[in-house]
Amino acid sequence: ERVHVEDVMTKKVITIPAKMKVKVLVRRYFSGSHKHRGYPVVDSQQHLVGVIAPYDILKQPSLFNIGDQPVQDLIEKVPIVAYTGENCRQAASRMASNHIGRMPVVEKSNPLRVVGILSRSDLFKPSLKYSEEEDVRETFLFMPPKE
Numbered sequence: 001e002r003v004h005v006e007d008v009m010t011k012k013v014i015t016i017p018a019k020m021k022v023k024v025l026v027r028r029y030f031s032g033s034h035k036h037r038g039y040p041v042v043d044s045q046q047h048l049v050g051v052i053a054p055y056d057i058l059k060q061p062s063l064f065n066i067g068d069q070p071v072q073d074l075i076e077k078v079p080i081v082a083y084t085g086e087n088c089r090q091a092a093s094r095m096a097s098n099h100i101g102r103m104p105v106v107e108k109s110n111p112l113r114v115v116g117i118l119s120r121s122d123l124f125k126p127s128l129k130y131s132e133e134e135d136v137r138e139t140f141l142f143m144p145p146k147e
Contacts, residue, residue: 003126005091006084009105009116015042016071018049022057023067030054040079040104040114041071047112048104050075081106082118092123 016025016039029039038053049072056074060066066074082091082103095103095118105116 003088004084005082005086005088005105005118006116008088008122008125009082009084009118010122011116013040013104013114013117015040015046015114016052017041018043018072018075019070021067022069022071022074025052025071026057026067030057036102038100038102040117041075042114043072046114048079048081048106048114050077051079051102051104079104081111083108083111084115088123088126091118095120095123 014029014036016029018041029036038051040048041050041052043049052071052074056076057066060074080094080098080100080103082094082105084105084107091103095101102117102119104114105118106113107115
């Protein structure tokens with residue numbers, strides 16, 4: 001609860017232009033070396049319009065007819081976001097209750113501008129750091145004294 005989203009979020013965010021064709025999205029971002037499972041989608045003013053994931057493409061009734069559609073046509077709902085100033089527990093709870101693995105991060109003062117992305121692995125960063133610090137501390141506590 002003492003760690004905020006802005007402390008653990010990934011600041012370098014790959015966003016998808018809303019007007020990008022679905023076939024280009026699939027080729028560039030959902031095949032090959034990209035490992036992300038979802039991307040924030042932004043309009044021409046860089047305003048957040050949604051999030052796109054492979055599932056959004058696969059659930060379409062006909063995969064043959066969507067290649068030339070813009071990505072924005074596949075976005076069905078308002079994106080679930082995290083806010084920079086909220087604590088990680090709040091964001092993790094929202095993530096879990098919505099069954100999602102990542103959320104765009106925005107500021108409350110400008111909720112359309114993406115400033116980061118928060119994934120489940122980002123939420124583990126504080127625990128990992130604490131665990132590493134404890135390992136170092138225990139190593140020194142239990143070292144035999146020098147003679």
